[in-house]
Amino acid sequence: MYKPSSVFGVDFTGGAKITFSVDNPDNAPLAEIRKAFSDAGINNAAPQYQRSESRTFLEVKAPADYDTDGDMSERMTTALDNAPGLEGAGFTDMGIDSIGSQIGGEMRKSALIAISLSTIAMLIYITVRFEFGFALGAVTALIVDVMTTVGIFGLLGFQFDLTIVAALLTIVGYGVNDTIVLFDRIREELRTDQKSTFIEMTDRCINITLNRTVLTSLSTIIPVIALIVFTTGNIHGFAVCMLIGLVVSTITSIFVAPPVMLAWYRNRKPDLSGTT
Structure with a gap:
């Protein structure tokens, strides 16, 4: 069972929430997504799927200390696109929301x-x-x-x-x-x-x-x-x-x-x- 490094989400710790649209979620199991992030040095990211009637979105939450250089969205997109276990998934970056540590x-x-x-x-x-x-x-x-x-x-x-x-x-x-x-x-x-x-x-x-x-x-x-x-x-x-x-x-x-x-x-x- 996957266990995050922190019991508190970014709502309480501060950090970034990056959203991706996913064309073929069947080709992108969460275990492979976590492995792709881990290989890219993003160890504390918490990915989860959100589904509507017609589309599937991947929502990734990362602690504040991982977004200090401002390129978290870029790093995640690169990790997902280059992962051999995620071929054909079709990730598209939809944007990033940040929460400051003080607000959290x-x-x-x-x-x-x-x-x-x-x-x-x-x-x-x-x-x-x-x-x-x-x-x-x-x-x-x-x-x-x-x-x-x-x-x-x-x-x-x-x-x-x-x-x-x-x-x-x-x-x-x-x-x-x-x-x-x-x-x-x-x-x-x-x-x-x-x-x-x-x-x-x-x-x-x-x-x-x-x-x-x-x-x-x-x-x-x-x-x-x-x-x-x-x-x-x-x-x-x-x-x-x-x-x-x-x-x-x-x-x-x-x-x-x-x-x-x-x-x-x-x-x-x-x-x-x-x-x-």
């Missing part, structure tokens, strides 16, 4: 702020809607969702760019959904069941909502798998990140959020009579 650093900072603020917003909302113990369980599950997704996604060899930030923000919003459904059920049980312990009540509510949680997740995972199979480029990476996040968030809504909530209350029942 600002984007990375903004991405972290966006994810952090969304998590804090969830903490406040669930605290108002339920109690802080419930919010603590839900946000702990969200943090596990994001960290686990980032770790697995990076281990699979993908790079992080703004598209993946969008996927992570979607996971933050989606991941709390199953947890809220469970917490709503627990709140209803607290109002009607005065005999069971809080642990027994939580366990019963997990079993009641489990079928709904699994079916909801599956209905979302199926179209995401379709995106993974039938798309390439940024959408493919987005879909892979979403698939990981959906699976992880389904698990954490059952095995992380409730235990953290129960640990906070230490077997005492919360008073949710004033919440709606």
